[in-house]
Amino acid sequence: MTNAENSNETNAGFVDLSPSPSSLIESLRDIGYSLETAVADVIDNSITALSTSIDVRFSWNDSTPWLAIIDDGHGMNGAELISAMRFGSMSPLLTRSKNDLGRFGLGLKTASFSQCRCLTVLSKKQGEISCCQWDLDSILKSEDNKWLLRILATEELKQFDLLNSLSSKYLDSYDSGTIVLWNAIDRIDAGADLEIKESKFNEVLCSVRSHLELVFHRFISPDSGQSKVQFRFNNDELEAFDPFNSFKSTERPCADFKCEGQNIHVQPYVLPRFSRVSKSEWKKYEGQLGYLS
Template sequence: MREIQHPPHAASLLESMRSIGYTLESALADLIDNSLSAKAKDINIEFRPFVDPYIALIDNGVGMSPEVLESAMRHGSTNPLAARGIDDMGRYGLGLKTASLSQCRRMTVVSKQGNVVSAFCWDLDVVIKKGSWVMLALDSVDYEAVPHFSELMGQRSGTIVLWQNLDKLTAGEASAESALGDKMLYAREHLSLVFHRFLIKEGSKHRVNMSINGNPLAAVDPFFSSHKSTQPLDDDSFSVEGQRVLVKPFILPHASKLSTQEVLLAGGNEGVRNQQGFYIYRNRRLIIWGTWFRLARKDELSKLARVRVDIPNSLDHLWTLDIKKSAAHPPEAVRANLKRTVERIRAVSGRTIAFKGRKVESSEIVPGWHEILDRDGFRYDINRDHPLVKEYCRTLSPEEMSAFKLVLSVIESTFPADALYSRMAADVRPDFNADSVTDKIYILARELFSNMATDSVSRKRILATLHLIEPFSLHPELTKRIIEEYMS
């Protein structure tokens, strides 16, 4: 037996690796990972879609010496099995090169550390021409002509990653300018979500400034953790191979309590229902989201549930993390613990069906409808004990009362449950209690109290509890004004 050195054909391998599956946004996210590992506090992405289109990332991280940069430009520069620093965002030693060359044919890296500047370039056309792994070392005349070099020189340290000859981004597009602009707009949304925990101060971790063409990225919090109607559940944690995995569930507010913009942020084009599930973070960077890992089905019962899961980079080998850091699958030990979390969430977000047709009471508010649970499911009945209903019934004769009960039964039996379910499942914002109905409520109050004597016991009792009676309870400011007006 003898050994044969059998290196891959450089041009063929590099061209094949361009199809590894990177999108523009995932490629940019890989570059940002490198900047974060370099402790950058300011990361700016610049792109120009005209003349000679390019995309450049400029950071103010610690930079690299010529020796370190040359090594970093090597494909497979780091052993993925080697232990990494606790805050290291990398894994395979391929991201910088594969992410960049998936989007362009020429990638240049210029780095400054102290007073030393170094620059190297991979040009696929040069590799094809030479037929070998030829990388270009740039001299000062070359790298000083790199876009945004003056910005780098104005910093103590930092790095520029430049993409040129953007053949993949403009292929098949009628207008390269329009195509690049649209793709960068989507990339902005993606990066605002993936790095949202870096875009704010979190505990002892300082905020990182990120921008595209000078426009800052705003954090998109998928849990609406600062919204008053979000329900954060108790934290959980468990150990895997001596490493802690942290779990934090949230129940999002119902669509009726979110603005139109918030509904879009909660689900975007895919809808709230499809975004439910686990949100996996590796060193605070969002890796994968909107999946239950087959531990539960995506259904209406859990559509508002989202679970933040923090994993350390030391468990990458168990999560089968891919090169793009855009997919991960939990090992059995993790799945068993996450299954417990799923069951806890469903117990909170769903309702346990009770037999005997009992009413479901939720608060001291007097509802307009009662939810009735029985062996066959549930239904909604008009609350006959509602103060306004009872007050109206007092004015009816026995014959009129019989007819009124029949009307109520017709309304209950024709409740459009299927249509309502369809609308809510589609995340269409309900408009039952919008500002447009306030005039109707005011008219309702005027007609109610104008027919009651000012010293009436019923009038005083209803006014005293009006803020607890639907629909008045849904509009507290308006109800306060009504009470003040009719109590005077």
């Protein structure tokens, strides 16, 4: 028997090949999110948690920008929060409730890390406050190459001024809820000039606002019998953007079909012609590809 054959026989079996935390997370940062879709993905969790009020707060903060998504949903206790911070927290093979907008148990983490290097989540449930943090820079510096999630104790939270302020303003008045805070936002590329960076930050946040008004328009302005969700963007209430312009568009015959045992109802619309809308409406409803497209 050759030495190579002997080596293969000796090493037969299984070996633990847990992925390198720093390498995997850095790779996941480039999964394809924009700031608009990342914020919307985190808000999906708030919708799933049956929130009735969702606030998006942000600040340029003298060139160290932060963004927070705050809801009054059902919240999480300590064990639930730790589970939610796990990558792949829920198998996509499990049956989800019809209100669950998640799929792979990755959205909170991948959406957040696509935009920031420090993710902190504080949640309140039945009077219990729990807080956890993933810090990419701390993971990079770790010598043992382990997935070390930081659990913030009550005394540590008292030193976290921003999180403390947000918690006092919102969660103190909620029976339950969650704050998702992004620090070290580093994916808004605008060169080295701080004034240009701030301008770009504000420009992108305006785009985020428009995206949320479109994507969640049926929650902001629901159909009769459906629950309304109040959205605020730095304390300014969002207005639903109905891309179908339903009040002026022409309804076409409905179509119904089944998909994986579920009934799908489709209501087509034909947008009004130029003569039936103002120039501002035409501009508003044309989207990125133009009105006719």
